[in-house]
Each structure stands twice: as C-alpha cells, then as structure tokens.
Amino acid sequence: MSTHAMSANAATSGAHADEFIVREDHHPENGTMLGFWLYLMSDCLIFAVLFAIYGVVGSNYAAGPSPADLFDLDIVAVNTAMLLLSSITYGFAMLEMARKRTQMTLIWLAITGVFGLCFIGIELYEFHHLIHIGAGPQRSAFLSAFFTLVGTHGLHVSFGLIWLVTLMTQVRKHGLTTENRRRLSCLSLFWHFLDVIWIGVFTFVYLMGVLR
C-alpha cells in the first residue's frame, strides 16, 4: 500500500490531484505496530479483569493471613527497581538500534535480560516463601486472586525473556535487518507495557494491601 502510494506520488509528482491519496496513505505506515498495540490493549483488558477480581475478593482472608502479614515491601521495592532498570536499558538498546550499532544493541539487550531474570528470580523466591509458610493460592480467596494476578504478570515477563533471547539470536545471526528492527520495536512496546502493569500491581496489591 505504501509502495503503491509512493510510486503514484513519483509518477505524478508535482500534480495536485493525488494529494488526498498521499494524505490518506500516511496513516498505516506499518500495520504490525498498530496490530501489536491492539494486542497489548487486549492484554490490558485481561489484567483489568484480574485487578477487578483482586479488588472484589482481595479482603476475603478466610481467617488466614492478610497482606500486611505477608508482604515484605523491601523485596517489592527491589523488584520494582529491577523492572524499571530493565525498562531503561531496553530503551538504550532501542537507541543503539536506531544508530545501527549491532554490538551495542546486543549488549544492552543482554543487560535488560539480566534485570528481567533478577525480577523473575525474586518473584519466584517470594512465591516459594509464601507457599512454604502455608500461604499458597488455595489458602484463601485473597491469595488465589493474588497469585493469579501477580503470576500472570510474571508469566508475561517470562515469555518476554524468551522472546528477548530469541531476538538476540536473530540479531546476532542476521544483523539489524528491517524485520529484526520491527520485532525489537514490538518487544519494546511489550516490555514497557509490562512495566506499566507492574505500577498497578505494586500500588494496588502491595502498597494498598499493607495499608489496609
């Protein structure tokens, strides 16, 4: 579509009649980014529903432990820092990609992956600790909702890491081709989007849970 308009533009350059065609074609520069954005929006709805479930049953403890008993805000703060740092290092990777420096892009992607792994590691440690002290997902409605919401987010980050490693292999093998740049842009949206969801998690689940 884009090439069509460009050739039309080139064929009749200077002519006034085709101006509206060009203006219309300016919108869908590359359908992939818009499509991926729509996917993220539907993912956003999944999280909205999980947040709503947590909001509804989040105070049904079944005589079990409450958030204030369970959550260690120090760990959550470290986890938040990990995700935020991975966000900015991914941003640096995108800047290097724009400068077409393959090696630096790969290095920043690797650093992003390390921060992501730290995040997942800390979260798994927290989950393991909770299950170990008998506060697993089957203990109460609050804990079921908690594990579902935070676990879904963690699952997204895990799949993001798999995607990251896949793309690093692709970039190392084929360089920063147009396709790889597009894929890295998609993962960029995905990664930053997960950080946005995490803002909701640490605010609504952890901070407000401890306040309750």
Add this chain to the structure above:
Amino acid sequence: MSTVNPHLDAHGEDTRNFHGHDDGHGDGHGEAHGSFKGYLTGFLLSVVLTAIPFWLVMEEVLPSKQLTVVIVLAFALVQVLVHMVYFLHMNTQSEGGWNMLALIFTLILVVITFAGSLWVMYHMNENMMPLSVHEAKNLP
C-alpha cells in the same frame, strides 16, 4: 519502525509537523525510538514517582491511611502517564491517531469493568444470605 521517510510521503504541512516533533534524531525512523534525553527523563521521573509512595507507606509518614491511599493512587496514575509518554512514546499522531483511539477505548472498558465489578460486588455482599441463625434473627 517505519522505513518510509516522512518528507517522502507527506505533503508540506505534515512534513513540518514531523520535524517539529523529532528534532533529536533526524534519521527518518518515525517517532518510535525516542531520544536519550527522553528515556532519562522518564526514568528519573519514574524513580521519584516510585520512591515517594514506597517511602510514604513503609515509614508511615502520614497519620491518615485514607490520605495515604489517595496520594499513592495519584502517584501511580502520574507514573503510568510518564511511562506512556516517555517509554511507549504515545502521542496523538502515532499510527495516524489509531493508537490513541484504541487506548481511549480500552481505558473506557477498563474503567467500566473495574469500577463496575467493585460497585456491584460490594452491594452483593449486603444482600447475601444470612450465615447463621443468630444473624437471620437479627436481620436489619
């Protein structure tokens, strides 16, 4: 993101608009990459907007819990906006405005889902069957 140069496919007005937005890096990749300054600004703002709520809750700075909740939620909302602008590079022009349209539509659905669930389920609790004989005898 896009390999199309803005000045190739846009007429005069649009070209000037694009350049006004992308002054930092003029290599024609559209607005998806942001700039070093943008990322750093977003990062520093996020650090501040994260640290303050954690500090408020962990040190129990404010006497009123209600007030703390409101402030923490406000900080989260601002931080989401910061991420949207500096990391996700949202603006009204990206993808010809369709990004923004999809976002607004999603936000409306999120608000309906979230607020609706809390509202309805809160009132459901009021109308639950009594749990014990004692409660049944002392219905309001």
